[in-house]
Amino acid sequence: MSSSAIDYAAVFHALPGGVLLLTPQFVIVDANEAVFQRAGRERHELIGRGLFDVFPENPDTSDASGERNLRESLERVLATGSRDTMGLQRYDVEAPGRPGVFEERYWSPVNAPVLGPDGQVQLIVHRVEEVTEIVRAGARNHGGDRERMEAELYSRAKELQEVNDRLRRSHAREREVVLALQDAMLPAPRLMGHRAAVRYRPAVGALNVCGDWYDLAELPGDRMAVAVGDVVGHGLDAACVMGQLRSALSAATRVTRGPAQALEVLGIYARSVDGAESTTAVQAIVDWTTHTLAYSSAGHPPPALLHPDGRVELLDQATDPPLGARPEHVARPEADVAFADGAVLVLYTDGLIERRHEDIDVGLARLAAALTRHRGADAETLADALLAELLPPHGATDDAALVIIRL
Known part of the structure; x- marks a missing residue:
């Protein structure tokens, strides 16, 4: 099949994983069908709205970090113009038609830039694979101790994030030393x-x-x-x-x-x-x-x-x-x-x-x-x-x- 015969819009909406297209200000400009299905939202509820307005953090989850981690990943894409792969994230989603009521969800996100002719990031492709059922299946396979399994997976995800945070702080300290050296010279x-x-x-x-x-x-x-x-x-x-x-x-x-x-x-x-x-x-x-x-x-x-x-x-x-x-x-x-x-x-x-x-x-x-x-x-x-x-x-x-x- 020639490339001219491919309906890329149809391919986009048929992708099994959820994909959102974001502006550099993190406004949603498009989303495929998997996003609407998994988030339980209509098109008019997403398009043209800010990502973190549509998907706020669950305020009832102690030490929740999904929103912060996602925002930092998107900002790294803007800063570097390179893809950023995130670790397993717990990021709860509001139940459709029930504002303030959140459903527990786990995701595996990847963020990638779309560069314009000037080399600047024009769009961000935010792709997410929902792994909530995998987490729950893992819990069932471990003696039905769902709470323990979820807590272990969430703890491991947080440990990975903490390692990444320590690495960034270490690089930030090196950066401060280098900048001080450059200022002196x-x-x-x-x-x-x-x-x-x-x-x-x-x-x-x-x-x-x-x-x-x-x-x-x-x-x-x-x-x-x-x-x-x-x-x-x-x-x-x-x-x-x-x-x-x-x-x-x-x-x-x-x-x-x-x-x-x-x-x-x-x-x-x-x-x-x-x-x-x-x-x-x-x-x-x-x-x-x-x-x-x-x-x-x-x-x-x-x-x-x-x-x-x-x-x-x-x-x-x-x-x-x-x-x-x-x-x-x-x-x-x-x-x-x-x-x-x-x-x-x-x-x-x-x-x-x-x-x-x-x-x-x-x-x-x-x-x-x-x-x-x-x-x-x-x-x-x-x-x-x-x-x-x-x-x-x-x-x-x-x-x-x-x-x-x-x-």
Whole structure:
């Protein structure tokens, strides 16, 4: 049978397990027949209503956690854009036509995202298999001690949830340590005479702290070096590698003749640092005396130069592979570009522009359009506007570092 002959709406409603389609605000936009049958609800009672309004927690169940666990799972899907499988849950359902009277139910839920063209979560597929009868059958097979069996299953489900909670708290503590380390190594710029703004936004989710970094340094002769980089990996290891590379590049910048040589030195150093392989970085040196800037990139997204007339130029004429990608030393390319008073230089990491299932050119075009719209803003205002417009509304799944220099 060809795919064009398949009635997917009929398939959806014929699925034996209950399936609800939810908006990112957890509003029910559709449900299949299994949901209506098992919940004892009519279509008009579900569609267009909030999930937790339709299915509230049983207030008479001691230490009930079904609603909290489900909400946390849905929020993880929004934050990560990945499927989240839940353990066995007791989540009682109000008896049809008897408000406030709950029937004991057990469920095995899975939540999965539906991503839009921009890589953001547009819908959540909430699939539930009811296992109430399995629980009751298990109780009957254990000498009819239904209460004991149900209590044991519920206790095991709670133990699993508690283990997950402890893991999340542990990752959250690691995240706090990493963020504190990043804050210490990525201070706000103190550059006299030049207008600069920096931002760092960690990814949403305790496991997604990465190694993005930036660096700004004043150089002799009314010049300034600005760089951003992105270490592959997550957590404390990536943050420590980030600190080493940032310090090494800052030192190399002061003893080399330009950004290409500085990145060459950094690439040689990266070969001796575990975890530094495939790091991307870009550096630009701004010279206010000659109104030129020189730049070089090691596999990093191109800086953007916003001209006073609103035109955006992507600085992509001196791009080479990431650090440590070549076994032999090869001189890195360097390019120069002129700028006028009032221009804006923007460096960033890929978390600002990249989205799942989207070509990077789409993200670059989005960045250019936002820069043109806000070309009259000061550096701080522009930085806030870019984050507000370019990062996903429910939080990014990758870190984002941003440096803005008004030239």
